[in-house]
Amino acid sequence: MPYSEDEFLMISGLQHLAFCPRQCALIHMEQAWSENVLTALGEVMHERVHTAGAESRSDVRIVRGLKLKSARLGLTGVADVVEFHKVSPETSDNCNAAPSVCQGVKLPKRSGLWVPYPVEYKHGKPKPDNCDAVQLCAQAICLEEAFNVQLTSGALFYGQSRQRVVVELTPELRRETESLALQFHQLISSGVIPPPVLQKRCQNCSMVDVCLPSAGGNVQQWVDSMVEKNLKERIS
Ligand code: SF4
Numbered sequence: 001m002p003y004s005e006d007e008f009l010m011i012s013g014l015q016h017l018a019f020c021p022r023q024c025a026l027i028h029m030e031q032a033w034s035e036n037v038l039t040a041l042g043e044v045m046h047e048r049v050h051t052a053g054a055e056s057r058s059d060v061r062i063v064r065g066l067k068l069k070s071a072r073l074g075l076t077g078v079a080d081v082v083e084f085h086k087v088s089p090e091t092s093d094n095c096n097a098a099p100s101v102c103q104g105v106k107l108p109k110r111s112g113l114w115v116p117y118p119v120e121y122k123h124g125k126p127k128p129d130n131c132d133a134v135q136l137c138a139q140a141i142c143l144e145e146a147f148n149v150q151l152t153s154g155a156l157f158y159g160q161s162r163q164r165v166v167v168e169l170t171p172e173l174r175r176e177t178e179s180l181a182l183q184f185h186q187l188i189s190s191g192v193i194p195p196p197v198l199q200k201r202c203q204n205c206s207m208v209d210v211c212l213p214s215a216g217g218n219v220q221q222w223v224d225s226m227v228e229k230n231l232k233e234r235i236s
Contacts, residue, residue, distance in 0.1 A: 003073075013027070029187075030210075061114060062081060074181065081121070085117050116149065118136055123158075123160060126158055136167050137177040139154065
C-alpha cells in the first residue's frame, strides 16, 4: 500500500541506515545531526550543486535540486543533479521496456524524448559497500514513479577522487533499496534507538561524539573516563 505524504521519510536516511542503524536513528529520530569535517565538506559540495541552476550540454539537459518522492517507498528528497539524456532513434528501437512504460519524457521547448539519469554528489571517494548506491537507486525509483519510465543506471560523483562511478540499477540493488526503505520506516515507527556497536567505521562517523560508542553510549561513563584521563595527564 502506498505511503501518505505525512509518512514520507528522507531518502538520505537509506544511506545512514546502510552505514549504521544507530546513526540513522540519531539523525532521523533525535535530529542530532553532528557536523564533522566530512559532513561539512559534503554539505558545501551539495549546496554548490543545488544552487547552480539548469544547463544544457549537447544532447544532455542538466537539472539541479529537483524535488523527488516515491509513494511506494515512502521517501522524499532533493536530487543533486538529474541529467536528461536524449533518446537516439537506435536506442529507442532497441528498448526492451514494457509497452506501458515510456521510453523517455518530453521536455518543454525541446524535441524528442529524454531519459532521466540521476547523479548524486559525494565528498570523499568510492566506498566498498552499497551505502551510496542505495541512495541513488531510491532517487531513480522516485524518477521512475514521477515520469513512468524505467531507468537502467545512474552515477555517483566523488569530489575527493574526482571520479564518476556508474551504478547499474540491478534487481539486487533495487531489492536492497526497497528492503532498506521498509526497515527505515520500521525503525522510525519503533521509536527505539539501537545501541552503539564500536566498529572501524565509527572513526569516520559524523555522530561519534553524540553516540559515544567506546563508552557503550553511556554518557556518564564517558564523562568519568574523560575526567580520569585529564587527571592522569595533569599528574604525569
Ligand atoms: S559512532 Fe559507530 S555505532 Fe555510533 S552511530 Fe557512528 S557508526 Fe554507529
